[in-house]
Amino acid sequence: MSVADDLIKKAQARDVRFGIIGLGYVGLPLAIELGHAGFKVLGYDVSQRVVDGLNAGHSHVKDISDAQLAAIREAGRFEATTDGSRLREADAISICVPTPLSKFKDPDVSYIVAATETIKRVLRPGQAIILESTTYPGTTREIMLPALESTGLKVGQDFFLAFSPERVDPGNPVYQTKNTPKVVGGITPDCLRVVCALYQPAIDVLVPVSTTEAVKLLENTFRSVNIGLVNEMAIVCDKLGVDVWEVIDAAATKPFGFMKFSPGPGLGGHCIPIDPHYLAWKMRGLNYKTRFIDLAGELNTEMPAFWVRKVADALNETGKAVRGSKVLVLGVAYKKDIEDLRESPALDIIRLLEGQGAQVAYHDPYVPKFEEDGHRFASTPLTAETLAGADCVIVVTDHSNLDYDLVRRHGRVIVDSRNALGRRGMK
Numbered sequence: 001m002s003v004a005d006d007l008i009k010k011a012q013a014r015d016v017r018f019g020i021i022g023l024g025y026v027g028l029p030l031a032i033e034l035g036h037a038g039f040k041v042l043g044y045d046v047s048q049r050v051v052d053g054l055n056a057g058h059s060h061v062k063d064i065s066d067a068q069l070a071a072i073r074e075a076g077r078f079e080a081t082t083d084g085s086r087l088r089e090a091d092a093i094s095i096c097v098p099t100p101l102s103k104f105k106d107p108d109v110s111y112i113v114a115a116t117e118t119i120k121r122v123l124r125p126g127q128a129i130i131l132e133s134t135t136y137p138g139t140t141r142e143i144m145l146p147a148l149e150s151t152g153l154k155v156g157q158d159f160f161l162a163f164s165p166e167r168v169d170p171g172n173p174v175y176q177t178k179n180t181p182k183v184v185g186g187i188t189p190d191c192l193r194v195v196c197a198l199y200q201p202a203i204d205v206l207v208p209v210s211t212t213e214a215v216k217l218l219e220n221t222f223r224s225v226n227i228g229l230v231n232e233m234a235i236v237c238d239k240l241g242v243d244v245w246e247v248i249d250a251a252a253t254k255p256f257g258f259m260k261f262s263p264g265p266g267l268g269g270h271c272i273p274i275d276p277h278y279l280a281w282k283m284r285g286l287n288y289k290t291r292f293i294d295l296a297g298e299l300n301t302e303m304p305a306f307w308v309r310k311v312a313d314a315l316n317e318t319g320k321a322v323r324g325s326k327v328l329v330l331g332v333a334y335k336k337d338i339e340d341l342r343e344s345p346a347l348d349i350i351r352l353l354e355g356q357g358a359q360v361a362y363h364d365p366y367v368p369k370f371e372e373d374g375h376r377f378a379s380t381p382l383t384a385e386t387l388a389g390a391d392c393v394i395v396v397t398d399h400s401n402l403d404y405d406l407v408r409r410h411g412r413v414i415v416d417s418r419n420a421l422g423r424r425g426m427k
């Protein structure tokens with residue numbers, strides 16, 4: 001029996017041990033799903049805090065409850081470690097490490113390189129390696145493959161290498177890791193066969209393709225470009241004195257050829273503001289300028305300044321300047337009903353308001369405190385007094401559990417970047 005067929009047979013019998021590198025928003029839900037499917041999972045993370053927390057039964061990822069974690073721990077199917085050498089025990093290793101941008105907005109694949117080095121030290125015949133992190137086309141073949149083959153082992157023969165981009169949408173009540181179709185691509189046909197067999201027990205629908213890195217980047221660029229378009233419509237409608245949300249809602253009644261996107265304070269999170277730059281960077285190396293991507297990035301990045309101007313205009317209407325005014329920011333997470341602050345436009349809005357001399361406080365039921373540029377913030381309770389005490393309230397994140405009625409009743413001046421209060425509630 002070939003090495004590939006042997007691993008496929010073991011996957012079918014759930015006799016495969018998975019290793020997951022990086023136990024964050026992506027890695028932990030994947031680990032739980034694989035555990036549910038009957039696989040034993042060894043989670044490896046460089047963060048002692050993350051590993052200790054998980055081994056003590058505490059999930060640090062909001063979409064995963066302590067009870068879900070307990071279920072697979074009690075079944076003896078999950079264990080976390082900071083010891084990378086233990087990945088030798090794993091038959092399949094999924095890499096879920098961050099892929100941020102450098103200071104100059106170039107891809108920072110150093111985490112993928114570090115994870116690859118960790119694997120290189122333990123790679124043995126019969127292992128499958130799957131990259132889950134979002135990255136530019138060519139990363140698996142150009143960076144990971146030569147590093148792994150430098151061990152003397154041959155891809156498709158001794159070990160298997162695949163890319164399968166995670167599509168997790170934190171806070172989504174309907175689509176989670178298991179019921180979101182998963183795109184998979186292998187370096188060789190046997191790599192693809194192996195990765196399909198490995199993920200098939202845990203994921204409802206697999207979509208095998210020959211190239212996958214570009215698929216993920218198209219998905220996220222599609223969102224960035226369309227959000228850029230509606231954000232431009234927000235600016236256009238503002239200049240026209242037209243209600244952009246009414247325009248969008250009416251356009252969305254067209255049953256074909258239109259897909260609804262909503263304007264807002266700008267992009268946030270670890271994906272949409274970052275991933276398109278991976279593609280733009282790759283194309284610059286091929287002498288091609290990705291104009292849509294760049295333009296959408298510019299428009300989305302300018303939105304915090306647009307909303308800060310709206311605050312200034314609203315204060316001006318009441319005879320006040322931004323300097324010295326008290327501004328209450330509602331919601332700092334990058335999107336509703338989650339606690340993730342990464343790349344949140346609220347951080348830009350706070351920085352810009354403070355830069356103009358405003359006294360900024362915030363309320364966010366999901367983010368009790370945070371630190372930014374050495375400045376510590378703590379969430380203010382949302383009460384009639386705090387609302388009435390603010391010269392202006394700006395809604396940045398439209399969490400479902402915020403008391404918008406209270407905001408409507410007690411806010412003196414309200415700027416609503418999400419239309420969370422609804423058109424009738426606008427002041």
Ligand SMILES: NC(=O)c1ccc[n+]([C@@H]2O[C@H](COP(=O)([O-])OP(=O)(O)OC[C@H]3O[C@@H](n4cnc5c(N)ncnc54)[C@H](O)[C@@H]3O)[C@@H](O)[C@H]2O)c1
Nearest residue numbers: 022023024025026045046047096097098099114133134166
């Ligand atoms: N968060 C999302 O919504 C989302 C959705 C789809 C895809 N992605 C992609 O998934 C990847 C991971 O994102 P995330 O949000 O899970 O990140 P995260 O920051 O939540 O988790 C990453 C984890 O990896 C650990 N880590 C870093 N370097 C490591 C190393 N060398 N070895 C072992 N562990 C290491 C960190 O300590 C951290 O716990 C990124 O490429 C991201 O673009 C994220």
